[in-house]
Structures are given as C-alpha cells and as structure tokens.
Amino acid sequence: MEGVDYLAGERNKAGFDVNCMKIVWYGSQRDFDISDRMAKLVASDPVFSKENRTMLPRKELFKNTLKKAAYGWKRIRELNLTFEEATKFRTYIDQPAFTDLHWGMFIPAIRGQGTDEQHKKWLPLAQKMQIIGCYAQTELGHGSNVQGLETTATFDPKTDEFVIHSPTLTSSKWWPGGLGKVSTHGVVYARLLTDGQDHGVHGFIVQLRSLEDHSPLPGVTIADIGMKFGNGAYNSMDNGLLRFDHVRIPRDQMLMRVLQVSREGKCTQSDVPRQLIYGTMVYVRQTIVADASVALSRAVTIATRYSCVRRQFGSQNGGPETQVVDYKTQQNRLFPLLASAYAFRFAGQWLSWLYKDVTDKLQANDFSTLPEAHACTAGLKSLTTSATADAIEECRKLCGGHGYLCTSGLPELFAVYVPACTYEGDNVVLLLQVARFLVKTVSQLKNGNKPAGTVAYMGRAEHLMKCRSTVERAEDWLKPSSILEAFETRAFRMVVACSQNLSQFANHEEGFAELSADLAEAAVAHCQLIVVSKFIDKLKEPIPGKGIKQILEVLCQVYALSTLHKHQGDFLATASITPKQAALAFTQLRHLYSQVRPNAVALVDSFNHTDHYLGSILGRYDGNVYPKLYDAAWQDPLNDKDVPDGYKEYIRPLLKNQLHLAKL
Amino acid sequence: MEGVDYLAGERNKAGFDVNCMKIVWYGSQRDFDISDRMAKLVASDPVFSKENRTMLPRKELFKNTLKKAAYGWKRIRELNLTFEEATKFRTYIDQPAFTDLHWGMFIPAIRGQGTDEQHKKWLPLAQKMQIIGCYAQTELGHGSNVQGLETTATFDPKTDEFVIHSPTLTSSKWWPGGLGKVSTHGVVYARLLTDGQDHGVHGFIVQLRSLEDHSPLPGVTIADIGMKFGNGAYNSMDNGLLRFDHVRIPRDQMLMRVLQVSREGKCTQSDVPRQLIYGTMVYVRQTIVADASVALSRAVTIATRYSCVRRQFGSQNGGPETQVVDYKTQQNRLFPLLASAYAFRFAGQWLSWLYKDVTDKLQANDFSTLPEAHACTAGLKSLTTSATADAIEECRKLCGGHGYLCTSGLPELFAVYVPACTYEGDNVVLLLQVARFLVKTVSQLKNGNKPAGTVAYMGRAEHLMKCRSTVERAEDWLKPSSILEAFETRAFRMVVACSQNLSQFANHEEGFAELSADLAEAAVAHCQLIVVSKFIDKLKEPIPGKGIKQILEVLCQVYALSTLHKHQGDFLATASITPKQAALAFTQLRHLYSQVRPNAVALVDSFNHTDHYLGSILGRYDGNVYPKLYDAAWQDPLNDKDVPDGYKEYIRPLLKNQLHLAKL
Ligand SMILES: Cc1cc2nc3c(=O)[nH]c(=O)nc-3n(C[C@H](O)[C@H](O)[C@H](O)COP(=O)(O)OP(=O)(O)OC[C@H]3O[C@@H](n4cnc5c(N)ncnc54)[C@H](O)[C@@H]3O)c2cc1C
C-alpha cells in the first residue's frame, strides 16, 4: 500500500499550477525555497519526531523540548544557517520552547529599548545563547493594563543600583514564556521609582539564575505556573512565575534608550521619539497575522484532505458513498475558511510591506502615518487570530468523530493557537483601540482632514452615505467594485452611526464605555474591509502561472461573499445592500463553491506543509487515513497490555461483587 | 484569609431570592434536594478529588478512573442510593468512565430493543454490574451513516448461531466508550445476513472478554483508540476499537424486539411498532439538552465570578480599578451566555415533559406527534450543544490569560464537552433532518393540514407572511408578543423562502442538496424560536420567590434580543423587522445588561455548583483567586526541583557553547 496516493484523483482535477501557487503563498521563489528546505530538514530528522508527543507526561514533554532546542541550535550552527533560515528551522520544529521568547521577545526588547552600549554588551551574549532571556511583563494581577504593573525598581543612589521588588502577591510576574525553568535573564518590567517619584513602567535586564549551576539567584523565586490547555501544545513551554525580594542590579541594566536615569537618580528623556515603540508593535503584530494564516492553512489542509477521503451516505446501486466534501453544508463551512487562509496570507504580506514603510518614515522623522498603521495592525491582529481560533475548531468538527482524536492533529493545533487571541493585546481591548481611532477619524472629517491609508475611503464620506449597490444579478457580485463598495459603505455607516450615538452623551468617555459593544462591531467591519481590499489589490498585480489568477479571484469572492453573508445584518441594517442583493450574494457563493471544489486539494497542497509539520493522520498527503489511524491507536500506553492496570483492584472485585473486601 | 468571601458585596446586590431560584433551576424542591445532597457527598469525599487530574499521564488517569468507578459503586450500595440518586452521584464524580455507557447506553439498548426473555436474562446481570457493557455501533468507516455499517452477523442454521465478523479494516468498531479496556460485553450493531439476504443493521449482545481473567475472547481483538482532546477530559474513558474474526454467539443474543430470526433463519417483524426507537432518541436527546444547560452553567459561573474579581484599568485617584464585568463589551459577551444557560434549562425541562407526552401517546398507539417531537429534539440537541461548545470557549477568553491555565477549569470543560456536537447525531446532519421536516410541514399547509406542537405557528401562514413588527420604542421590545412574532415571522419566512427555491429544482433531492446551507439556517431559526417560546411559556407559570419572575423576565429578554442581534441578518432579510427596530433591540439589550449586572453573581450561585464540581480556581465561590492560583502552580511536577531534569544534558552545554561535545 505504501506509496499509493489516494488523493491523486483529486490532484488531477485541479485547474491551476500548484508549483506556481506555492510561490504566491510564500511570497517569492526565494522564500519558498528556504521554507521548503528548512521544513524538509526538520521533517527528515528523527530527533524532531512529534509522534507520541500528546501522550507524554509534562516532565517528559519538557525534557524532550529541551533536547529539541539544544539539538536544534547545534544543527543551526553545524549547518551554518543564516538568521532567516534559523528562524524558519525553529518554526518547523513546531514545539513551543524558551527559544521562541529568547529570539522573539528578549533580544528584540533589548534591541528596541536599549542604548548602543547596552546593545554592545548584551546582544552578543544573547545571540550566542551564552545567556537565555525571557520577556517578563505580565503579573498575576495585571496583563492588559501594563500601566498597572506593581513590581518596583527603586533607585538607590548610595550604591548606584536599582532594587527590584515584588511588593504584593499580585505583583508576582506570571506567564512569561521560558521563565519557569530555563531563562537565566529576563527583561523585567517594573515601576521606576527615584527619589520617591513614580516614573511609570520601564524595562530592566535582570539576571535570574546562576550561570554556574542554574539555581535561582538570592532573593529570586521562580517556578513554572503549571499545566495549560491541551495535550502537548503549549505545555512544552515553561511559562513562569517570578518574585523579587529586594534584588539589586546595577544602574546600567535599565533599558535607557528613551528615558535615562543619571548617577544622581535624575530622569531625562532622550531625543529618541517615544513613537518608536509603535514600530515594534507593528512588527510583532504583522508576524502574528502571518502566523494566523499558517495555523489556519494547517487546519484547512487537514479538514480538506480528510473531507475528500471520508465518505458517508449517498451510495447508489452499491457504488461508493458520497465524499463528504461534496455536501454543500460541508463546503459552506470549509471553503470560506480555505479562502480566509489565503486572505489572511495576503493581508500579512501587505502588513510586512507596511512595516517597512512605517520604519522608513520613522527614520525620516515622519510620524504622520503611525496612528493609522497602529490601528490597522491592532485590528488585523484581532480579526485574524479570532477567526483562526474559531476556524481550527470548525475544521475539527468538519472531521466528525475522528477529529476529536489527538492523532487528527487538530486538538493540539487549537490548544496551542488560542492564546494568540489573548497575548500581544486581548482581541477585544484591541478592537476598542481601533474603534477609538475610527471615531476620531470621522470626527476630523468636518475639519477637512483627508484620511489616508486604510481609512482613505472615509474621505468619500458623502458618496458612501448615499450610494446604493447596483447589484441586480448574482454574477454582479463577482465585480470587485461591487464588493468593495458594499464593504466600504457598511463600515463607514457603522462608524458614523456610532459617532452620532456618541454625540448624545455629555461625557465622551462615558458614551464610549456605554457604546463599546457597538464600537467593537464597527471596528470588525472596518478590519474585514481591509482584508477584502488587500486581497483585491493583490489581484491587480501580475501573478504568473496557469490558472492562478482565476482561482485566486474565486477565493477572493468566496472570502468576501461569505463574510458578507455571515454579517449580512450589518449590511442590511446600514442599507448598504438590499435583502434581494443579500440573497443574490448567497446564491453566487454557492456557485463559487462549485468552482473551488475540484481545486480544493490542490489549494491546500499549495501551502506545501510536510506531513511532519501537519502532524495529522487525517491530513496525510497520501490520504491513507484508516490503516494509519488503526496502527496509531496501538501506540497508546494503555495498549501495552490487554488487561489494564487496576483490573485486580477495581474491575474484578466489582464484577465479582466483592468491593466490600477491596481496599479502596 | 480562609473563610473570607470576596464576593459577598456582589451577593448583597442581588434583587432576588437565590434559594428560590435554585428550586427553579433544579425543577422542584425534591430534585434540588437530591442534587444538593449527592453533590456534597461527592465533594466531601477525598477519593473523588479532581486535583492534579489534568497532570496525570494517561495510564495513571485511567487507573484513577477505575478506582473512582469502583469506589463510587461501593458507596452507592453502602448508602443504598435509589437509581435516581445513584445517577446524580455518578454525575458529580465528574470523570467520564465506562459506567456512563453501561448505564446510559448498554442497559437502555437492551431494554429498548430486547424481548422480555432477554430483559429477564441480561438486565439483572447488568444492573448488578456482574457484566459491564458498551454500545458498539460506530466503525472506523461509518458513524453518521448507520445503515452503512460493515460488520456482519451471519446466521448459521447448522449450529443455530450468528457468526459476527469484521470483513474489512473500516468495519472495525471504533469509538465505543468503555470498550477499550473494561467492558465484558457489548451491544454490537451488525448487518444481519440470513440465507444470503441482507436484512439491515441490528443489535447483538456479544461477550467480549472472559469473566474470569478479563482477557479478550478468542477471535476478538480489542484496544483503546488513543488520546483525545485535552488534559484529563475524555481521556479517562477507554473509547475502544474492536474486530471480530468469525465469532459465534447463540441466536438468542440478537436483540429481537422488533425483528425476529427463527431457528430456520426466517425473519419476521414483530407487531411492536418500529417508531418505538424514536421514543428512545427523544429520551437521549432530552438528556443532552439538559446536560448542555449544566455545562454552560458551569462555564458561565467561572467567567462571571472571575469577571467580578478581575480588575483592569480605570483606577481613579488611586482607587481600585474597574471590575472587568463592568465593561459593556464583557457584558455583551457574557450575559447572553448566562441567559442561554437559563433558556436551555427551561427548554430541557420542557423536553422532559415532551418525552413523557410522547411515551403516553406511543402507549396509546398514537404516532401522530412523533415526527414533530423527533424534529424538535434533534433540532434542540443541535442548537444547544453547538451554542454551549462555543460558549465555553468564549467564557475561557473572557478570563483573559488565566483562562488558559488548566486550573481555571475551562480547558477541560471545553475538551470534555465538544464531542456532544458530534455524538448522538452530528449537529449539521441533525439540522438537515429538521429542515426536511419543516419543508414538508410547509408543503402540506396547502392541503389544509393543521400543524401542531412546535410548528403550530406555521398554521398562521397568512398572518406571518404579511405582518409587520409594531415596535416603535426600545421598551416595546420587552413585550413577549413583539419578540415572539419577530421570531416566528423570521423562521417561517426563511422556511418558505427555502421551499420556494426548492420548487425551482426539477429533482427535489438535488434541490435539497444544493440548498442545504440555506436549509440548515432556516432550521436554526426555527429552533431558536422554540427556545424563546418555551422560555416565554415558562414565565406564564406561577413562579414563587422574591424577585424571581422579574429577573427571569430580564434573562428571557436578554436571550431573545441578543439572539436577534446576532442573527439580525435573517430578521432584516425576511423583513420581519426594520433596521430601525433592530437598532432599538440592541439599545434595549444594553439597558437590560444593567439590570443583569447587580444580579450576576447571584444568578450563577443559583446553579448551586460546589467548588468540587466546578473544579476551577477562577470560579471559586469565595473569589479568593490569586493566592490559590499561586499555590496551585507549585503542584506541577516540573516544580519538584528548581533546576529541571535535562539541565545537564541540554541547557548547560548550550550556555557553555559545548553542544558539539554533548550527546544529543
Ligand atoms: C500562552 C501565553 C503566553 C504568554 N506569554 C507571555 C510572556 O512571554 N510575557 C508576558 O509578559 N506575558 C505573557 N502572557 C500574558 C499575556 O500577555 C496576557 O495574558 C494578556 O496581555 C491578557 O491580559 P490579561 O490576562 O490580564 O487579561 P485581562 O485584561 O484580565 O482580560 C480579562 C477580560 O477583561 C476584558 N478587558 C480587560 N480590559 C478591558 C477593557 N479596558 N475594556 C473592555 N474589556 C476589557 C478582556 O477583554 C477579557 O475578556 C502570556 C499569556 C499566555 C496565555
């Protein structure tokens, strides 16, 4: 059986060139090549096997993670991988580890907030991994509200040191990844106190463990915060707790790029603009959007391939039953998610352009586009992570009972993904930030301000308030202009309605609080418009390859019309479209599904995920699901014996009516 | 600190009598008393402790489950508990186990499908647990499509036996709970073959394991199917696989209530009506709806209490920060779920009445209401389980980062709950059954048929097609009649629209397949109407107790208006309400939240969940969250040492740049 491709028939149906689509997905031939090479390197190395991961007890899982991290670093050096290659290599190891925070938060924090001298001292140590660092911001009592952190850093002019202290239980650091068992250092956020004055929250480089024997330094209490959602998943990470009992660090370990504390304890702002931190946020959130598209693409790959393998009902004259992918309800649940994976991918690619643009402008001291860039990345982070979390679970349900098995890969994917809705900004808190920006933009229209970037459409206020969709037949919904106008009208009118309602409150902040649920919905509408419009923009570029443009157009339409259908309440409430037009959109969507159907497997093949990276029997490239499910079951430790441990103590006495004699 | 109630202030705010509400929730004083007594019995017994459960490796978890089951049975007998008490007692043990299937599926299957002699022989054995049974229907290749099962039971007239056989890999039984390691017997579903003829799928009692040493009988292959979603959760259950190699059982082990096979192999239908099986289905699904309300109530209790403890932002003049429950976005996410718990509870109570009604009618040979009862239970099963699964995850997100910890209780609640969307009928497959019934009901209207029960409203077709909502001010939405008419209009018009679209297809089945996504949406609309109308009906009963009726009215309105808002697309598309009226509904909803707010904690206290049953630090009755979270962290096995296993092998060589020397 080995070597047979049960999905070959599906693959032959595709109307486009899969190899070209891979390039589109990865952004360039070069990016594809690196990813492909790194994925295969990891997949072919037995040390990186993920088999049985979901069965490992916590301690074994953790030790296995340490091994993979160490071996990974060894390979990275042996193979002389570039920074970019190494980053991908770590991604494909696909097991959350302290290295994620070390490279992804600790080093960037020092780079972003440290002075040149600090860079010189700390970055080489970190980059050679002679120290391992974490990002210790969140506390037991405060996450979203960073300004409410309680840890203190009190300057002691006598010794030229800061005294780091945890004054309350709720001030315990809580959640930082890599903190619990591995990190030797941390960028610790604390309130800066000098001369009895509170200067707000700043970052400090603090050594946490001895570099000789790894024991916590005097005055430092560290532990892991315990099990998190799911098997395997994020439990390979040592999210930690941390308390300080008057721990002293030299003054030069405060990250002083923006604010400096002198030998005398005097604070001075540097001339580095504070807005710089927004640049970093744009960067991090852009990565999160890209990651959302990847997580979603994995879930969709599994659900799509398995939906082609799985047959249920509909056998005629003893022939094979219907592939469940052929049911319209299945398509109506699955294909919008497939389209979303592509939509988020292009939104992510556009964001990485935006980040470069913002950085260039910052360098030229132009801060004008920052608020817009900030709102748009916050919004897209919120939109794409929420949608992806829901979508992974929907993909699991699309697989029926078997999706509930760990070997489907979907439970772990879900459990490891969902915190993305919470970290780097709780998704609801972020939406409210976006809403604030939108309301402000609208309020400034009357001053003649010309909004730019993703809010440029608001400049056409008059048109958007009065226009009517011209859609008359289902096919009219295929026109990008019809789609775009409907999304713009809806978003704009929702923001305007919020603004009008807000103006009825004497106190703007009270109004904002009272109407925040409406505001969050308006923000979602705006963010969906961004995704739709960036997808449409993408299709204006030349995209080579047989059939590529055509099928991407279909996906763009599926994303737009399924979103429109799901939120048709907004579109109708704002009279952006009529009920008739809404019905036509749903009809058109159904026709589009028929165009996606023959391309479905090829569209997920284009993500180029290895079986190792997918980690799913249901999503196997070759579709050889049933024999492999059967074999995998036998790996469970419970199956090492026919008669389970506990039979003598608990089952036999029960069956023999002898429980009164049993020791229980 | 012990003994302090941090939520006392919240409790004092309540405007209704919590003790009376508990009776409403449990249905009667008697039901409350039993539940309360059983819950406390379990909670106070250290053997039933759930602490550390999510950290146990599979084998330990499983052995622990065997122990709890055996000890539970011992206690049940010692305490001489009634059947009803014992059932509750097992519920509060709150750890999925073979006993669930033994009592919940194996025994009922024999009772429902067995003859009187079979009852006499098998039920006493099972009821004394001298045999343990499972319900073995699903196979690797077939779940939803029961008629497609492949296991065969071939009658051999020579020996008067059936030969049970698994002819293909996909015919392996796969999923039955309790099968993998514990069950000695199973009701096995197989195709009945006599004389070369296929008589469809029937149930057979098959012994699987030796009653002496528990080893699988000759020809029987059994194993556990492996890890499932989540920590703890359903992994305490031995869902199993099962293969037969020509296993022989006596003829009288076929369950023959409906179809009999004679000594010669001749098949005869008994005069027992086949519709009887629907009675069982109504019963099982009614339980599932009740369970949905319980699962939802647990999640909502956790999120509500923690939202009152958690403070974030909004400190004024150094005062305390805002409780996150006071944010309107938090209320807009949480309070509809709280209202849903009550709504589903009353729907469940009504269903248990319906079950009795159906049973009475069946006994009187009146099958007229069966299709309606069947559609309505199928629909409510689908609606409530899908909503509950989503709601548990939303509650987790409402708890921010800490919701992601196992000690929040929410990850396990989610993981253990979600398969309810799949078993006992995949939710989408069920919705399509409901839709089929609705379309049929509408098509028969023109014949003058008077629909009854939950589709009675369709009898007012003419009115529903032309009526217009009279809501003019936000308060008008408080009238039950306004709400009901809007929901009826929307549901009816959606079904009619589907019917009209269907009539454009030459082939009805093709049309049904093509339009199935629309049909499923219409079915949801109908089911939501049922929930709303049963809640409204409930409020017509006298309900004693200070403030009870008032707050239940508020919850009913919250359920209805939040559902209306979420699905406003349907209401607007069918012109059941105007955009203006939709906006008024959302405004009214916001006002209602303010009425829920002071009652929130009391409303979840009314569920009467013990801290043991909740299993959540965030949801603790006393609100003493932070110290307990901190203490619990230290229980993780990773924290048994400051320096983790693997330091010497993996961390030190990495820090010391000596990986090339390390054994990896
Ligand atoms: C897996 C994981 C890894 C993490 N890694 C790190 C790390 O490496 N380093 C680190 O420092 N931290 C880390 N964190 C912490 C993370 O950053 C916080 O959990 C996150 O910022 C959310 O904050 P919170 O938990 O305080 O949520 P809360 O703010 O307490 O949220 C609770 C509820 O309140 C609502 N809410 C809060 N404020 C408002 C408001 N103003 N308006 C309306 N609603 C509001 C939220 O929407 C939510 O529903 C991690 C967390 C997780 C889960």
Ligand SMILES: Cc1cc2nc3c(=O)[nH]c(=O)nc-3n(C[C@H](O)[C@H](O)[C@H](O)COP(=O)(O)OP(=O)(O)OC[C@H]3O[C@@H](n4cnc5c(N)ncnc54)[C@H](O)[C@@H]3O)c2cc1C
């Ligand atoms: C935790 C758990 C416990 C279980 N316990 C038992 C047990 O004790 N005994 C037992 O016998 N079984 C048990 N089962 C099996 C369970 O009954 C089946 O998993 C369930 O019936 C769903 O069937 P399936 O897995 O074949 O899903 P499938 O039918 O394969 O579903 C896959 C997808 O196809 C779609 N689909 C299927 N048919 C149609 C259609 N006609 N139209 C549109 N879409 C369709 C579904 O909506 C779904 O999206 C258990 C399952 C679980 C997860």
